[in-house]
Amino acid sequence: xxxxxxxxxxxxxxxxxxxxxxxxxxxxxxxxxxxxxxxxxxxxxxxxxxxxxxxxxxxxxxxxxxxxxxxxxxxxxxxxxxxxxxxxxxxxxxxxxxxxxxxxxxxxxxxxxxxxxxxxxxxxxxxxxxxxxxxxxxxxxxxxxxxxxxxxxxxxxxxxxxxxxxxxxxxxxxxxxxxx
Numbered sequence: 001x002x003x004x005x006x007x008x009x010x011x012x013x014x015x016x017x018x019x020x021x022x023x024x025x026x027x028x029x030x031x032x033x034x035x036x037x038x039x040x041x042x043x044x045x046x047x048x049x050x051x052x053x054x055x056x057x058x059x060x061x062x063x064x065x066x067x068x069x070x071x072x073x074x075x076x077x078x079x080x081x082x083x084x085x086x087x088x089x090x091x092x093x094x095x096x097x098x099x100x101x102x103x104x105x106x107x108x109x110x111x112x113x114x115x116x117x118x119x120x121x122x123x124x125x126x127x128x129x130x131x132x133x134x135x136x137x138x139x140x141x142x143x144x145x146x147x148x149x150x151x152x153x154x155x156x157x158x159x160x161x162x163x164x165x166x167x168x169x170x171x172x173x174x175x176x177x178x179x180x
Contacts, residue, residue, distance in 0.1 A: 006046040009055050010039065017063065024067045034070060038062045081143045109159045117152035124149055 010017070014035075021031040042059050049055065107126075110118040120138075123129040135145040 005055060006042050006049075006059075010042065010059055013056075017059075020060075021063060021067065025070060030070065034063070034066045038066045041066075081141075081147065084147065109156060109163060112159055113152065113155050116148070117155050120145075120148055120152045121156060125153075 018031060018035050021035050022028065025031045025034060038059070041062055045062075049058065110121060113121070120134075123134050124131070131142060131145055135142050138145065140148070
């Protein structure tokens with residue numbers, strides 16, 4: 001098996017290779033993943049390598065292709081998030097006088113949601129959290145926060161409609177549903 005030359009020539013230079021990847025990718029964990037994936041790819045393709053003297057330049061090509069793939073994925077994800085992160089305009093914020101009359105059932109339904117959705121609703125809706133601060137605390141960008149917030153609200157809305165039925169579909173004002 002020809003994997004021995006790959007291991008013997010590349011593994012002693014692991015730190016140098018990782019340092020190279022880190023110059024291209026600032027996230028240390030992602031840089032490590034790129035290096036590991038590239039090493040695996042090299043090990044799998046090693047039997048087809050005809051000139052072992054060109055192993056190092058060949059491996060750098062594999063690394064550069066993997067780094068390029070990371071940037072392509074990021075670009076595609078960013079375009080997707082930009083396109084799909086807008087919260088629909090028809091979701092209006094309640095007026096202060098309406099907010100006082102809103103159905104209190106939703107507080108009891110928070111534990112039925114995904115924990116990250118319940119936490120987000122508690123931080124953003126109940127505690128009037130600042131989006132920039134909440135995003136920073138969660139380690140996500142503002143667009144991602146908007147998407148999560150929208151999904152959390154949507155999940156809560158669905159639970160309200162399941163529990164409260166008609167009053168939830170009409171704004172859940174002056175709730176008459178019975179506590180269950």
